[in-house]
Amino acid sequence: MPRIPVTRVRLWSAAAVALVIAATAGTLIVASGRGAHSARTSGDGLRHTAVEVSRSHCGRGWTDPAPGTQVFDFHNPTDGAAEVYLEDPETGAVYGEVEGIGPGTTRHLTVRVGKGAYAFKCVPDDADAVTGPTVRVRSGRRGPAAVPVTQHDLIPPSIAYQKWVGSGLGTLAKQTARLRDDIDRGDLGAARADWLTAHLQYERLGAAYDAFGEADAAINGTDAGLAGGVHDKHFTGFHRVEYGLWHGESARDLRAPAAALLTSVTTLRGDWSQTRMDPAQLGLRAHEIVENTIQFELTGRTDYGSGSNLATARANLDGSREVLDRLHPILTTRYPELADLERELDRARSLVGGFRHNGRWTPLDGLSRAQRERTDAVFGDLAERLASVATLCDPRRTA
Template sequence: MRLPGSGARRIRPGAATGARRGRAGLAGLVVAGLVLALAGAWAYARGPRAGRAADAGPPHTTVEVSSGGCGRGWDEPVPGVQVFDLRNTSDRAAEAYLEDSRSHAVYGEVEGIGPGTTRSLTVRVGKGSYTFRCLLEDADAVTGPTVRVASGRGGPAAAPVTQHDLIPPALDYQKWIAGALEETVRLTGRLRDAVDRGDLAAARTAWLPAHEQYERLGAAYDAFGDADGRINGTDAGLPGGVHDPSFGGFHRIEYGLWHGEGARTLRAPAAALVREVTALRDDWAQARMDPAQLGLRAHEILENTVQFELTGRTDYGSGTNLATARANLDGTRAVLSRLRPLLASRHAAPDGLDRAVDRAANLLDGFRHGDRWTPLDRLTRLQRERADAVLGDLVERLASVATLCDPRRTS
């Protein structure tokens, strides 16, 4: 699996290193505004709509975003769906939250409001008290006046997650990765030994468990840096494709094992793979994961699974994309289990999320037959449609985890 990132895979590095992807989905969503659906606050950013008739949609209210006038303009509160046209009158980029004035739970937010520009926020407000919080670049947060709505049912809200909240789960995840890397070293060593003996049948058997183990480490790939591309990169962007000297790692060995290459040709790539994963394990104690990325990775692991594994783009002959997808799902569970304390009080349906993960696991397990997995090209049309639907649904549900666990400024 690969994650998008500013160099993150599965976060994979860029195409020149044989990576699978560039940073996508969630990052753009965060910049444009957040849709907190299953888990939180309903909000989305879009351009202001001028000149609309009063009966053509929800009412619009222009609200100032600045240090001196945060929240100014919302003078006639009414219940129901509202569109707040957030006007940044300052000379700095800003973000704005609509919060519960007592609990500070967030109903909606818009980020990246440029100086002199307007962005729109759509929320449903009901009986309660609200405030806008304005956060200008390189300045302290400013809270606007309290606005009270006398009736109606408001939309969902979620308590903000801070960077500090994410440190304990990130540290626990790092410890888990350390143990998982030990197992990766052991399994890749078994693969190398089979290649060294010239037993290519045993090497084909050993390749999948080693690859699956590495594929479970999805949320850590960004912290792996360039090593990830050398361990699990593809031939994308390489001038010589699968024959390029820079093509190495798991997929290089996979190509050779399933395309008739001899042991002599594969000994060097197998030895290089073991060196890379061993160095990664040895250096991991000094690595530092960014806690802010943990929730994003919970979504991106499977987003990339759908993009690369369910399409077969990373199959170099073994036909084990569904096994990789199942390993990616294990990796997603490892992240979610550490975020559970934060999600318990914020996600609208944490049990439903768990059931969706279980449903995906049961579906993928149905394609396993002992040590063999059904190749993608052997699936019936109905099976393909079912896999796409179940995994796609789970990816959408996990987007709410990414938005809820995106750390927010509180001061």
């Protein structure tokens, strides 16, 4: 699938916040917003507390702690941007966070406060973090919190995933060579079957696309933005071969595109041992894979004749599962909804797998309206849940 250039999903992104809210139903951080907001004129019915975000007076303003869901109005009186966390000063677990509080601006955090100790950590740009005074709430049920993930925490799962990708690229190279050989000998029936096998193998490696760099466009790019469309000389890779196989091109015409695809795959496999994935991106990729599936596969935008978008969607889900399996040790102590997420992922895989009959995949236009609606709903829910994983696995600055 084409890769969406998505930035890290953090709580200061309005879209990400909406996803986290829907996915967790209050599991980690309830909300953050933008703009000035006066406690006296608020119509939300919640208690508002003005809190200063600065190195000299971090957390000043919270002098009358009370339990319950409430809003902290963070004001930054300094001349530089800052972020702020509400955390447990003993464990470092974070109840809520807001980034990008610009000079002279106010932003808000809604969180449930209960019995326990709290402190605000102010993290100015280009300056050391400062922790404000500890505030104790004497009663009530606290909202959930999670200990921040560090870059160090993410290195072992990232290395494990990178090794798995390396093995997958070896398999991909063999499958792509088989596809090239089918075309070279003129067996286009075998080529269609082997094209799907190889393409699905590539799609399962989705969390590594960013590290693949320009090789991804050469291997799995589309004709989007090309002046000549599907006939443009720069249209290459799996989809170029797909177009030819399902639009009546001869084996002779397909030999060069198939050979170029194999060369790109072989080069990527050879270069992979020298490539380093960014550990900080691993949690985001699990979410991004499903987002891309919704945008490209479930809309048919990447169908060049094979009608295999649902097969690709299933392969994408397999790719997300591979990421989650390696992040499991990190998530199991931080994400209470992990078991539910894994069940929903299995549900989605089962649903899509049910569209394969007698070895053939149902094309998108072969689904009934009810099937389409159910598929869209399942993937939408899964994307929302995976947004929480992206948020939890985004390393935070703590010093």
